[in-house]
Amino acid sequence: MSWLWQWCCGRGWSKQEDEEEVISSTASFTSTVADGESSESSEDMGKAVSKVSRFFASKKSEDHAAPTSSTAPTPTPDPAAVLTPASAPVPSAVLAPAPTSIVPAVSPRVPSLHSEVPASDSSQPGASRCGVPPQPSTTTPYPASSPYYPLATPRSPLRRSPRPASPSDISPARPAPKRLRGETARYLDYPIFNHDATISYVQSSKVIFIMKGVPGSGKTYMVQKIQEIYQSVPVVVCSADHYFMQDGEYQFEPEKLKEAHEFCQQQARDAAENKNIIVIDNTNVRNWEMKFYLQLAKEFHYIPLVLEPQTPWARDPRELAVRNQHDVPEDILRKKLKSYQPVQIMYYGWFLNEMDSENVLMKAKNWLYEAMNVDQFAKDLIYRLNLSSPQDLFRIYSRDTYRDGGSILHCTAKFTGRGKVMGAAEYMDSAVVKSAMGKCFTLNIIGFIITPRTFGARLRLTTSQLELWGNDDNEKPPPVHQPTIVNSVDSTSHNTDDSAFGMQIPQSPCKLTTLEVSCEESSDRFHPTSGKGSRAHITLACAPGVKPVTTGFDTIRVVQREQEALMMPDDAVETYQLPGGVMRSYGEGLWTIYPDRVLQVSSMFSAFYV
Ligand code: 2AM
Numbered sequence: 001m002s003w004l005w006q007w008c009c010g011r012g013w014s015k016q017e018d019e020e021e022v023i024s025s026t027a028s029f030t031s032t033v034a035d036g037e038s039s040e041s042s043e044d045m046g047k048a049v050s051k052v053s054r055f056f057a058s059k060k061s062e063d064h065a066a067p068t069s070s071t072a073p074t075p076t077p078d079p080a081a082v083l084t085p086a087s088a089p090v091p092s093a094v095l096a097p098a099p100t101s102i103v104p105a106v107s108p109r110v111p112s113l114h115s116e117v118p119a120s121d122s123s124q125p126g127a128s129r130c131g132v133p134p135q136p137s138t139t140t141p142y143p144a145s146s147p148y149y150p151l152a153t154p155r156s157p158l159r160r161s162p163r164p165a166s167p168s169d170i171s172p173a174r175p176a177p178k179r180l181r182g183e184t185a186r187y188l189d190y191p192i193f194n195h196d197a198t199i200s201y202v203q204s205s206k207v208i209f210i211m212k213g214v215p216g217s218g219k220t221y222m223v224q225k226i227q228e229i230y231q232s233v234p235v236v237v238c239s240a241d242h243y244f245m246q247d248g249e250y251q252f253e254p255e256k257l258k259e260a261h262e263f264c265q266q267q268a269r270d271a272a273e274n275k276n277i278i279v280i281d282n283t284n285v286r287n288w289e290m291k292f293y294l295q296l297a298k299e300f301h302y303i304p305l306v307l308e309p310q311t312p313w314a315r316d317p318r319e320l321a322v323r324n325q326h327d328v329p330e331d332i333l334r335k336k337l338k339s340y341q342p343v344q345i346m347y348y349g350w351f352l353n354e355m356d357s358e359n360v361l362m363k364a365k366n367w368l369y370e371a372m373n374v375d376q377f378a379k380d381l382i383y384r385l386n387l388s389s390p391q392d393l394f395r396i397y398s399r400d401t402y403r404d405g406g407s408i409l410h411c412t413a414k415f416t417g418r419g420k421v422m423g424a425a426e427y428m429d430s431a432v433v434k435s436a437m438g439k440c441f442t443l444n445i446i447g448f449i450i451t452p453r454t455f456g457a458r459l460r461l462t463t464s465q466l467e468l469w470g471n472d473d474n475e476k477p478p479p480v481h482q483p484t485i486v487n488s489v490d491s492t493s494h495n496t497d498d499s500a501f502g503m504q505i506p507q508s509p510c511k512l513t514t515l516e517v518s519c520e521e522s523s524d525r526f527h528p529t530s531g532k533g534s535r536a537h538i539t540l541a542c543a544p545g546v547k548p549v550t551t552g553f554d555t556i557r558v559v560q561r562e563q564e565a566l567m568m569p570d571d572a573v574e575t576y577q578l579p580g581g582v583m584r585s586y587g588e589g590l591w592t593i594y595p596d597r598v599l600q601v602s603s604m605f606s607a608f609y610v
Contacts, residue, residue: 184218191439201440204511205353208302212284216324218309236271239281240264272300301354350603355510357409358503384452397541414470445599450591456551461533477553483543501541513602527562561586
């Protein structure tokens, strides 16, 4: 504990070295204890911190007002119309009220989402071939302060005061001058900080940033940057440290660490009701510490993004000891680095916000209704799934097979299986993947694939998306097993209404970004993708007992059939006209819809963390 005592008494407090010091140091305490270090040392820490607190109390007059966080007023509904397949006679079940989107404020430096996002990926084939019509957008300014989360950003009450250090208090081995914090700014080369389309998309979505890093690595500096850049939308910073802040004073009680973390979790849960951005500012040295927040993200439809400072010294204990603003000594940092677990990722992909997820599901469902009007399609699926009516199909398909209960939609770019899949390590370490984390991309949905097992949206990836594509397009699909549906009555137990694979989102701060874009008639209509990236899809729903990965295999089968069909006469493949598109049957229950228009939707490249 001598380091802390030295820090309190010997070095004095300077106004320059502000809140990062305090928060980071407490983060160090909390995770030190959480990491299972001796309770004796925690007690020592507690005593030392009490001394710090008493010292702060005597310095109260120097305290600064805590920075405020912003919050949203009652959101304004966006009258954006929901697009259905062109001139489709919509069955009554589809005539649900169009979802309204809630439009958060857009930062003055960032143009509107619709003018920005498609332009961000102008290299993509879809964007260059298809004009993107401008879409009206409304903005709602948010007030600058939050009455609800006074502890959300209470970083400045504790300040160092100028106090001459006695030479005996400072170890001569430890260099006294700190590195300038501005230096950390050089390593903030992340899309969430410098890519306008991404900033705009994050402002219009629900994102949870989970910080991970040992003290001194630049974590807290990143949090401050997030607050700065996203100040126009509700951002809530949650930290176990906030629990120990009482009336502007830090009062650490080691025996209350559990409560502190529960408090942090409650803060996050409260914020998850309606805030755009949640930041979890804990050290998260071990992965289980993030578990609650990842679960929260799934439950409340947030896109998760774990942020680890990429400063060159982030893993260098000697350098961290110099840089951390609270004098955590090298040996403790070394221990922390030893127990530091790399993030575990099940898969990487492009994730849609909840409003777009709901909207894409609804549009897809409309296409399914259209397909139902084709007698051959209805009969084929009824026969293969042993259904008693076409409507049963809507009850059969669901998103229940997803572990997370089928929350937001995503397109898997690379399945890494916690790093165990071949090529996972190379993929995770590649510069292109690292630099794309958190970046906004426009996805082009060019069709739908319907089989007795799966219902998927098919994508055509752009050049920059293909760079991130890591799945095997030539993977041999396993033998087809038709799902066993005993009878249509039993099947209703899978889903009880015909909106079974839709999402029920009563209110959301997310903005709808889906756009339908007309395309020129092209010669590749019936074989729009092949080779790299041709497996790219979004699983919309699966039949009972069918795993989502099957959608990818069904997509591979369709691509193979399309290539085979190229060698056949035109009329060899059954083709049916739908309002706004064409449907084809490739046999064995493989049906494909080729819409006249591409459905563009924004997404964030991130990961499914475990
Ligand atoms: P999906 O992309 O078709 O939905 C969790 O299982 C997620 O990982 C699902 O989204 C699933 O497929 C994807 N997935 C599972 N196993 C996979 C595999 N072997 N290859 C590619 N994606 C896989």
